Amino acid sequence: MSLNDPQWGKRGGNSGGPPDLDEIWRNVNRRLSDMFGRRGSGDAPPGEPRPPRAALPLSGVGLLVALVLLVWLASGFYIVDEGRRGVVMRFGKFTETTQPGPRWHLPYPVESVELVDFSQVKTIEIGYRNSPKNRVDREAVMITDDENIIDILFAVQYNIKNAEDYVFHNRKPDLIVAWAAESAIREVTAKAKMDFVLYEGREQIARDTETLLQDMLDRYRTGVFIQKVTLQNVVPPEKVQAAFDDAVKAGQDRERMKNEGQAYANDVIPRARGAAARLLEEAQGYQASVVSKSEGDASRFRQIVAEYQKAPGVTRERLYLDMMQSVLGSSSKVVVEPKSGSLLYLPLDKLMQQGPAAGEPAMPAVVPRVVAPSESPAAVDAQRSSREALRRERGG
Numbered sequence: 319m320s321l322n323d324p325q326w327g328k329r330g331g332n333s334g335g336p337p338d339l340d341e342i343w344r345n346v347n348r349r350l351s352d353m354f355g356r357r358g359s360g361d362a363p364p365g366e367p368r369p370p371r372a373a374l375p376l377s378g379v380g381l382l383v384a385l386v387l388l389v390w391l392a393s394g395f396y397i398v399d400e401g402r403r404g405v406v407m408r409f410g411k412f413t414e415t416t417q418p419g420p421r422w423h424l425p426y427p428v429e430s431v432e433l434v435d436f437s438q439v440k441t442i443e444i445g446y447r448n449s450p451k452n453r454v455d456r457e458a459v460m461i462t463d464d465e466n467i468i469d470i471l472f473a474v475q476y477n478i479k480n481a482e483d484y485v486f487h488n489r490k491p492d493l494i495v496a497w498a499a500e501s502a503i504r505e506v507t508a509k510a511k512m513d514f515v516l517y518e519g520r521e522q523i524a525r526d527t528e529t530l531l532q533d534m535l536d537r538y539r540t541g542v543f544i545q546k547v548t549l550q551n552v553v554p555p556e557k558v559q560a561a562f563d564d565a566v567k568a569g570q571d572r573e574r575m576k577n578e579g580q581a582y583a584n585d586v587i588p589r590a591r592g593a594a595a596r597l598l599e600e601a602q603g604y605q606a607s608v609v610s611k612s613e614g615d616a617s618r619f620r621q622i623v624a625e626y627q628k629a630p631g632v633t634r635e636r637l638y639l640d641m642m643q644s645v646l647g648s649s650s651k652v653v654v655e656p657k658s659g660s661l662l663y664l665p666l667d668k669l670m671q672q673g674p675a676a677g678e679p680a681m682p683a684v685v686p687r688v689v690a691p692s693e694s695p696a697a698v699d700a701q702r703s704s705r706e707a708l709r710r711e712r713g714g
Contacts, residue, residue: 394425398433403481405432415481434481439545442496444503445471450551459555460504466512470552472524474499474531475545483541491540498538499547502531516552524549 397420398404404416408429416431423429445458450471458469476495478484484491506526507515515523528547535542554562626633 390425394422394429396421396423396431396433400437403434403436405434405481405485406430407432412482412486432485434478434484436478436481439475439477440492442474442476442492442499443471444474444496444500445469446550457500460507462507462512462515463509464511466554467558468507468512468515468552468554470503470507470515471550472499472503472527473548473550475548476542477545478541479543480539480541483539485541487539487541491542494538494540495535495542498534499527499531502534503527503547506530516554520549520552 396404398416398418400418402418404421406413406416406423406429408424409427410430413429421431423431446453453469453471455469458471460468460470462468474495488494503523506523510519510523524547528544531547532544535544553559622633622637
């Protein structure tokens with residue numbers, strides 16, 4: 319009813335009072351009936367009975383109810399995007415999980431739907447926030463198997479693998495993932511040595527933590543799949559950093575000295591083994607030589623004995639000559655004539671050494687020098703030296 323309606327305020331016999339709401343409602347119903355009723359039926363002439371009006375297909379209230387019902391049913395349509403899943407709940411209880419595409423469910427409050435993103439990879443930071451510089455000591459401090467304290471900063475990347483478990487079985491699954499990750503890495507660190515965690519075992523610690531964390535989340539039915547556990551930083555606490563650096567330097571010096579000692583041992587031991595092997599071979603060779611020589615001497619002696627028994631005089635003379643030859647062959651020989659009034663000196667060894675080689679002119683003969691008995695041995699040696707020097711000059 320418009321405010322410009324001439325009937326406004328004139329109904330109900332009270333021209334100055336408020337409008338009659340019942341009358342307004344009857345006018346609305348009448349107009350709706352005329353709009354949706356049969357055309358041409360018109361009102362009957364005065365004094366004649368009014369023809370029965372055809373029944374309306376829908377009254378105004380029914381149309382409104384139908385419109386509301388249509389809108390209510392249309393509110394049940396929804397679209398699940400790619401990478402998401404729809405969790406349908408009927409009166410708050412899980413009903414089904416819908417796949418990507420256009421879907422429909424009974425509208426609220428009968429059923430409701432919650433879209434869960436399966437493609438999103440979420441990250442939880444343990445021991446720090448946004449940057450390793452923003453440390454959270456309560457989460458970062460760990461203790462190792464050898465009772466040393468270290469700070470471990472790491473991040474956990476995960477996504478959703480089961481929508482029903484993620485939505486219904488845990489109230490705050492993301493918070494549960496953070497708590498479980500902290501518990502898992504504390505358990506893994508408590509079974510390892512400090513040096514292993516700080517240096518060569520970082521990748522192993524991350525893998526063990528990832529495996530243990532996934533087992534814990536599966537037992538809790540969180541519907542979460544762990545993608546990766548990344549160790550951002552593993553350091554000793556700041557209060558003992560200086561002492562730890564000194565210990566690290568001492569350990570490095572120890573390793574360096576061990577390596578140097580090992581290198582020296584690798585150099586000396588093979589040479590010592592080679593020298594020992596050489597000495598052993600020489601000793602074995604000497605042993606074989608002595609044994610062979612002894613056997614040869616024994617065999618020669620037996621042969622000489624046999625010959626001696628046949629001709630003792632000849633054999634004795636021959637042995638004497640062989641002995642003198644072996645003794646005098648390597649000594650200096652001087653011919654002396656003691657019966658004459660002067661000493662006759664003839665250096666035979668020097669003459670033999672200065673024998674002419676093939677194709678060279680013969681050296682002049684050395685004239686034996688007669689030394690008077692009154693000359694001293696020193697003078698004789700001096701003259702001998704000068705004579706040898708002169709001979710060398712001639713030979714050059």
